[in-house]
Amino acid sequence: MSHHPTDSDLGTFLRSRRQRVTPSQVGMPSGPGARRTSGLRREEVASLAGVSVDYYARLERGRERNPSPAVLNSLAVAFGLTPDECRYLYALAGQSPTVPDSTFPQPLPRVLRDDQVVRRSVLKVLEAIRPSPGFVTNLAMDVVAANPAGLALFPGLERHPPVGRTPEHSLGNISRYMFTDPMSKSLAQNWEQEMGAHVAHLRSQLAVYPDARDLRRLIDGLLADSPDFARLWKEYEVRRRTGGSRSFSHPVVGELHLEYESLPLADTPGHRLILYPTVLGTPEHAAVTLLDSQGPAGSTSSAVFSSQERSGPSAPRL
Incomplete structure (x- = not known):
């Protein structure tokens, strides 16, 4: 049986990417006190992507179904997604990249990590x-x-x-x-x-x-x-x-x-x-x-x- 992406798939994917990125990796302070989440908070993602906290929360909860290509790319940059992950994000949102695959933007973390070494x-x-x-x-x-x-x-x-x-x-x-x-x-x-x-x-x-x-x-x-x-x-x-x-x-x-x-x-x-x-x-x-x-x-x-x-x-x- 084939699987078709659902609104919950998009929200689950965004949540999984948010949880794997730490504030230090994107140049943000971790803030005072203990953090209940292992990665970024929703308000931190919203700030990085240039959207409202409410809008981003609706995306994760599957209540927002039509994010624009600009929003998708902003989220890809915020999470430091690979080109393959970018294409997957677009597919979950029911869209296709607006540029040829060979020039598809490759989002980069705001802080270059030490693991970006030459193979x-x-x-x-x-x-x-x-x-x-x-x-x-x-x-x-x-x-x-x-x-x-x-x-x-x-x-x-x-x-x-x-x-x-x-x-x-x-x-x-x-x-x-x-x-x-x-x-x-x-x-x-x-x-x-x-x-x-x-x-x-x-x-x-x-x-x-x-x-x-x-x-x-x-x-x-x-x-x-x-x-x-x-x-x-x-x-x-x-x-x-x-x-x-x-x-x-x-x-x-x-x-x-x-x-x-x-x-x-x-x-x-x-x-x-x-x-x-x-x-x-x-x-x-x-x-x-x-x-x-x-x-x-x-x-x-x-x-x-x-x-x-x-x-x-x-x-x-x-």
Whole structure:
């Protein structure tokens, strides 16, 4: 016998998600005294989702049957649902996502949790494409994993502190590097175009993750520290960066023209895998081979670097 979602199914699902999220995970105080619920209170969910407490209570009790897509997405963000859970939530409400599955918003908790680590399989990809450069960024553009050429491609990257991690646990922040390091303007042959595309990508990410505190902290910091970023931000360009080509004037290998792909990692919202593939026998491959052999200043070149490995033994080098 097939099962059709009911109003009580929607309420039960919302209640189960509410009970698994703690106030600290969404940046809220737990308040005085003992809490009778293991997760968020209804009034806390209502505040996070921007709806009234009465309205949310009616949703959980099955008395409200037609939540809007905006309300559903707000609840998904509040609960930090995965894309699969988002689609299930829409199905329980008798609706379909209003955007293609490939661009369905991936809600992100307001506070990035420590369990958002780079999977070992992704680290193996970074190792497998060597000597070609590759790295992984989180939503706030902290570089959280990289191979040697990926770090050596941006000299001095490690000097720029992260937004979402402590400095000793970071490989650097690519946005801060681009807009506040003097090396950046000489490194990029078409700096203005590159920076415009980068700013447009950050704005597109903010549209998908409007409540991500680390992303907002990054943008606020760049608005204060970089007149170039502030100027480009006012242009309101919105465009996801999924791939293309970049031209470098690199201090080690000279002129370098590389194509790249920027791929979202579905199981870790906000993380992107950026790869610069090269072909054996080409000048580009010879150049990145040199970068791979050197790696970043003061490092070895025999491993993929992952920022979580510096904070504990859970992710050893490959």
